[in-house]
Amino acid sequence: MSNNKNMQHLQAVVFDWAGTIIDFGSLAPMGAFVQLFARYDVSISIAEARVPMGLAKWDHIHALGNQPDIAQRWRQAHGRDFSDADCDELYEVFTPMNQASVTQHASLIPGALETVVALRARGLKIGSTTGYNRPIMDVVAPLAEAQGYKPDNLVCAGDMASARPGPLMMVRTLSDLGVWPPAAVVKVDDTVPGLQEGRAVGAWVVGLAVTGNCLGLSEAEWLATPPERQALLRAQAHQLLLDGGAHFVIDGVADLLPLIAEIERRMAAGELPA
Structure with a gap:
């Protein structure tokens, strides 16, 4: 009380x-997000990657994958909409990528x-x-x-x-x-x-x-x-x-x-x- x-x-x-x-x-997170989507043949910019910053990383990836322009690029690359299952997969790939990048940006x-x-x-x-x-x-x-x-x-x-x-x-x-x-x-x-x-x-x-x-x-x-x-x-x-x-x-x-x-x-x- x-x-x-x-x-x-x-x-x-x-x-x-x-x-x-x-x-x-x-x-630290920005290059990892760009590299993550590039690994799945989808190009995103640093500016786009920053928009959902502050969210939990699964939520951040989900927000990016559902952003209209990025969602369209995903459909073009994969022939289907970005899904929660895709987000789960990208999240598992992202974590070790971000673990590596944070060592360079921890000052x-x-x-x-x-x-x-x-x-x-x-x-x-x-x-x-x-x-x-x-x-x-x-x-x-x-x-x-x-x-x-x-x-x-x-x-x-x-x-x-x-x-x-x-x-x-x-x-x-x-x-x-x-x-x-x-x-x-x-x-x-x-x-x-x-x-x-x-x-x-x-x-x-x-x-x-x-x-x-x-x-x-x-x-x-x-x-x-x-x-x-x-x-x-x-x-x-x-x-x-x-x-x-x-x-x-x-x-x-x-x-x-x-x-x-x-x-x-x-x-x-x-x-x-x-």
Whole structure:
């Protein structure tokens, strides 16, 4: 049961993984999706592969296979509609492909570790959910831990009966962490489905515009982008995430700490996440 103290102070921050804590630009899954469909004689672009990002990977493949243009290419290649059985087969092929690609894109995003250390110093617990399945995270988690990042829990797509954009992975996370109510929790994510799982459970939701899927640029590519182009891309990503349910949008996790203080100020004034 909530009490006044619980409603005035945050108890936990729950982070996504790729594009949020690791893998600036969320690059690891993209080549794998393109290569996956190419293996079945269907060409898709990186831009097309990014559209369902944040969903569980089976759901992501299913969304791609049923996207009208891609579905037409599948029919041309295979003489029939894309089916759930096809999705099952592609998913089994995809997992080892993504396991291989994540090893090349597992570096912590600049400022991520320092932010997590500072949040822990404030007494906050650190949760995590991901659209990756457990076998992929069995590769990713040790790579992150070797760099100093180990959250207090991990809930993967496939661990629950349903994943994003529904609330169940967040429900499990709050249970794992022993925190309540959801209004004392912040969910941080770079994708709309990841934001919506936070909204679905009733948490504060923070979108990341620059480091993740919205831009899809590596750190080097972002830094090489002219300032006026950066401003345009940033504004577009901000609007996409706000439209997708974010209460607040920042460039990346390195910018989170001032926002944590602002959320607690609002909580102390009686404000709840809408």
